[in-house]
Amino acid sequence: MEMHEFDIPYSSGESIYISGLGDLHIGNIAHNKEAMKNAIKFLNDNQCYIILMGDLIDAITHTDKRWDIQSIAPEYRDKTDNLISEQYYTLCDYLDKLDPTKIIGVHTGNHEDKIRERDSRNITYDLCRDYDLKYLGYEAWTRIKFKRTSHTETFKIFSSHGYGGGKLPQSKMTPIFQTINQLDDVDLVMIGHVHDVAVGRVERRTIPSTGSMSLRKKTIAWMLTGSFLADRVDGSITYPEKKGYGMTKNGIATFKVYPETRKIHVSC
Secondary structure (H helix, E strand, O other), X not given: OEEEEEEEEOOOOOOEEEEEXXXXXXXXXXXXXXXXXXXXXXXXXXXXXXXEOOOOEOOOOOOOOOOOHHHEOHHHOOOHHHHHHHHHHHHHHHXXXXXXXXXXXXXXXXXXXXXXXXXXXXXXXXXXXXXXXXXXXXXXXXXEEEEEXXXXXXXXXXXXXXXXXXXXXXHHXXXXXXXXXXXXXOOEEEEOOOOOEEEEXXXXXXXXXXXXXXOEEEEEEEEEEOOOEOOOOOOOOOHHHHHOOOOOOOOOOEEEEEOOOOEEEEXX
């Protein structure tokens, strides 16, 4: 677990976008380049702040039991002796299209972590060093301080590459609600890994410990941060196909935060 504090300047009445970008699986034949192009355009057009959610590269090599040459994108098949680096270079090409000052931090995913465990190579550390970004490990708490000249509003984010999954939509939602139930005080929750994109809000109610009795409400906004791994590819056998997973939408989810009123809109 990592902890982080990040300042975002804003003007009175301004809204701020925060998005998760993860499960890109660069190097897999099912990596959706068109969806990535659209996501990068959206992020730049809306000046979104971004948390990179892990599994940015596919990171499956010939020594891995998951290895299948059919799952490797054709442009990497003659580079299998340097596969991780080649996928990393492509990741850097994508990041060069984004504003690095808008990147809140970078999570590692289970695919990157497998390389770290087996080969003592931490791709996520490399990325953070090369782009001067905050390493967020597998899960993190981030305190976002929205600042203008005379006022600061603080929002708390819990983010994790994630866990679980399954074939049914309700199975993919389980990690979100399990996580929210474990957290005491949070505003935004971001979970990846399950290769689906969804958003929602949960309302918590309480009463004050002292003073006049009144019902107080707190909204927690959540997202499954999406994936860029297509579930079916013509002419190839994909992992979701072999496992019988249903069709999913590729893309990102977004929080639209109004710091002064503490309103949060969610979309995907």
